[in-house]
Amino acid sequence: MTHSHTSLAELYDVAVIGGGINGAGIAADAAGRGLSVFLCEQDDLARHTSSASSKLIHGGLRYLEHYEFRLVREALGEREVLLAKAPHIVRPLRFVLPHRPHLRPAWMIRAGLFLYDHLGTRKTLPGSRSLRFGARSPLKAEIRRGFEYSDCWVDDARLVVLNAMAAREHGAQVQTRTRCLSASRNLDHWHLQLERADGSRFSIRARALVNAAGPWVARFIEIGLQQKAPHGIRLIQGSHLIVPRLYEGEHAYILQNEDRRIVFAIPYLERFTLIGTTDREYQGDPAQVRISEAETDYLLAVVNRHFKRQLSRDCILHSYSGVRPLCNDESADPSAVTRDYTLELSSNPGEPPLLSVFGGKLTTYRRLSEAALERLAPFFPQMGPCWTAGKPLPGGEQMSDSRTLAIQLREHHAWLAPELAQRWATSYGSRAWRLLEGVDGPGDLGEHFGASLHAREVDYLCMQEWAREAEDILWRRSKLGLFLNAEEQERLRAYLGTTARQSECRVLAP
Structure with a gap:
């Protein structure tokens, strides 16, 4: 990663705006090809379109x-x-x-x-x-x-989170609850002004900008970039x-x-x-x-x-x-409007490129990401080849299917309830072993919030998967919002709200 030793803002190869499936997919692909990547999302990962699909x-x-x-x-x-x-x-x-x-x-x-x-x-x-x-x-x-x-x-929603994790594991910086206020071209790079949820602001520089803001893609071009959008949305x-x-x-x-x-x-x-x-x-x-x-x-x-x-x-x-x-x-x-995607590259000779993503669907996000990197390839001659087709996403390593994994989890941890073993296997795949590190019995899982949700899993989601609020956990990282009653959900909110926990999660976040 390029670290600047002057007072200049950090310089990345690619900055991606939008933490839905396309933004996360492009960030993972780019990072895995050796590019330094910055991804920002104004809310939680998969907060909007990407968690509201038919899940097919x-x-x-x-x-x-x-x-x-x-x-x-x-x-x-x-x-x-x-x-x-x-x-x-x-x-x-x-x-x-x-x-x-x-x-x-x-x-x-x-x-x-x-x-x-x-x-x-x-x-x-x-x-x-x-x-x-x-x-x-x-x-x-x-x-x-x-x-x-x-x-x-x-x-x-988990498909999005796993792609963001893959990006991070290849060196990308992933910042949720961070809005891109504006971006302007400055000689050979973009200059981005960003704002965190607490109102604090910072800036970064990037050699290429990818606008994967989903429903906000045209608005970002018009307001954030002060340009005319090439396509109607x-x-x-x-x-x-x-x-x-x-x-x-x-x-x-x-x-x-x-x-x-x-x-x-x-x-x-x-x-x-x-x-x-x-x-x-x-x-x-x-x-x-x-x-x-x-x-x-x-x-x-x-x-x-x-x-x-x-x-x-x-x-x-x-x-x-x-x-x-x-x-x-x-x-x-x-219902006849095309579900196909359009990638719009705008760059005059010598200018840093802007790639905007219009449309697309969950199923083809990986191919869209490859196509996006293909469009950016001329600007990054050192970039590595396509790699995502044959590589598992986090949790997919050394795994045949979740039923077998659930059985293996219980063979090693006989006290684990079958329902919990199955849910962890289908949510986290082989990463479920990490949730069980140093856990010797149900008492080590910490506070129980209802259904099969314990503090151990909540802490893992805060540290490893950018969860901050109860909704992130109940409706996106898991679907336990359908199983926990109002009082149980409130207890989870209280647990997440303790300031010590928030700062502890931030310190431990990789």
């Missing part, structure tokens, strides 16, 4: 209808790559597509699934097949036929509902609606079903997005049209919304 690593079956073959091929190929990179947080999932003949004829779905099976490389995921539903099906009696195919599930709101488990089995459903959109019903944390998503234009502040009454009605109606068990608003345990910042392709229908 999927090729995007419906994108075939919009002829997005390049995007689908790239996404299909990434399923196997991410399964190997992060077997703890990514797992295969079978999808059942009930056939609705008046919406799409069977030949069309068969043709789509044939393409889906053969467009991208598929080594471990089984192919598609036709199904017949009997009397015991949870679907309504008139739905007798369907299809089944493979995709993958992912813990979206359309903010498309997607909302999800979480309800008690709607059906037995470990498969998901992909439901076709009369408006030709699709809605997923996905098994979630063993006790719930996740339902989503919607597609509507959003005009407001991306940080204030909330599910609307109309979206709630829409999702319930699609599910109730398919399943015998009917849902009402009383069944909703939780909901969440995010905005997808999609490149404005002038499409009239929000």
Whole structure:
């Protein structure tokens, strides 16, 4: 890393604005190629769009209808790559597509699934097949036929955190709750003005600037850089509902609606079903997005049209919304706006480059990151080659699957509750061993906050994963917000609020 011995601000090769999946992915890729990297995020990692997804690593079956073959091929190929990179947080999932003949004829779905099976490389995921539903099906009696195919599930917020950890382990500086106020070109580098949550300010310099601010990408160009944005951004709101488990089995459903959109019903944390998503234009502040009454009605109606068990608003345990910042392709229908990404490089000869990321989806973040580094390569002739395809993310090292790991954890720590061993295996992978260093029994796990959350894990998340507030832990690092009651959540807040703990976490943070 370049350390300046004068009073000048620290100089990095690349500064990345935005700690969502694209920013974290680009930072990890760049750091692993030997570049010095600075990443800042105005809130918590994955605080906005990246934790509000349908939690799928999927090729995007419906994108075939919009002829997005390049995007689908790239996404299909990434399923196997991410399964190997992060077997703890990514797992295969079978999808059942009930056939609705008046919406799409069977030949069309068969043709789509044939393409889906053969467009991208598929080594471990089984192919598609036709199904017949009997009397015991949870679907309504008139739905007798369907299809089944493979995709993958992912813990979206953890995918972001693991990429930020990978960046840090390759020498990157990662600063959360740090806003970039402005950036200006200064001869051969950028000069960035930054502000921490406590109001203190500092500046850094960088040879290249990457704007991965997601929904704020255009606003940052206009306000932070005082330039005109090269593309319009359309903010498309997607909302999800979480309800008690709607059906037995470990498969998901992909439901076709009369408006030709699709809605997923996905098994979630063993006790719930996740339902989503919607597609509507959003005009407001991306940080204030909330599910609307109309979206709630829409999702319930699609599910109730398919399943015998009917849902009402009383069944909703939780909901969440995010905005997808999609490149404005002038499409009239929000669900037809391309999910593909656009990388915009602006640099005149002799000027430091600005790379802005428009659009993109969780599944293809790694390929987007590679493409971003390819665009920056001319400015960094010393940069190393692509490396992320074959390297595991933190916790994915020496690991086959989380079930086996949970068994191994309990073989070494017989006192460990099976539920806790399983949750740690699926959250932290092989890093779960670090949580157990020097722990000889349940008493060493510290204060118990509820569900299976103890002080030991909370301290680990503060020290290793940039957690600061209860929400970071309850809704992003874990999904235990669904299991802890209000009083338990309050105890966690009190524990995190002790100033000694905050400073201790900062001192110990690597």
